[in-house]
Each structure stands twice: as structure tokens, then as C-alpha cells.
Amino acid sequence: MAIKGYIWIKEGAVVDRLSKPITWAKGQVAGIYFQYGLGLYITSGCEGNHQEDSLHYVNNAFDIQLPPGALIDEIHDKIIDKLGDKYDVLINKKKRIFHIEYDPLKLNF
């Protein structure tokens, strides 16, 4: 499924409408995954069944899954550092999924 150096897209996931900033983020995250010898497996893009106000619906979010055994906390930190404070990186440890969104209006306290 997730082979080094490749980006895989789950059947039904729509990623061709992603905004420019989130497409940029996808490339950055792929680079981090590749450093760890992982392929990037995208499980959700603009489609799907998300919260009503989800940024998925405005093409500003995508979800990716990590294979078992990958260093989930370390990779999480690297993604946050790389993307900066206009992005949110949420983590579902049980499902090993990162939700990454571009939120330029986000307030940081």
C-alpha cells in the first residue's frame, strides 16, 4: 500500500481541487514521509463525511494515514514545524491519521 517515494490516494478521495496552500503542504508532508522511507497515503481530500464546518469542503484540508510502526509523534512535530502557524495538524492516534488543514485566519494564543 504505502511504498517509499510514492503518493497513494485512497479510492474515492478527491485531491485535484485542493487549494494552492494545501497542495504546497501536501508536497512538504510527502517530503517528510519520504525521509522516513514511507509512502504518503491520502485517505481523504475534498470529498467525504466531515463536520459541517470542515475545511475539507472548501478544499483546504486533507487526511493521511501512517503505517503501523512509524514514529507518529516525531513525524507530527516535523510536520508542524515545516508548515508553520497558518496550518493545523490534528492527529487521531487510534486510526493513525493526520488531518492537515490550511487556516489562515487561525488565531494563536
Ligand SMILES: [Zn+2]
Ligand atoms: Zn480531515
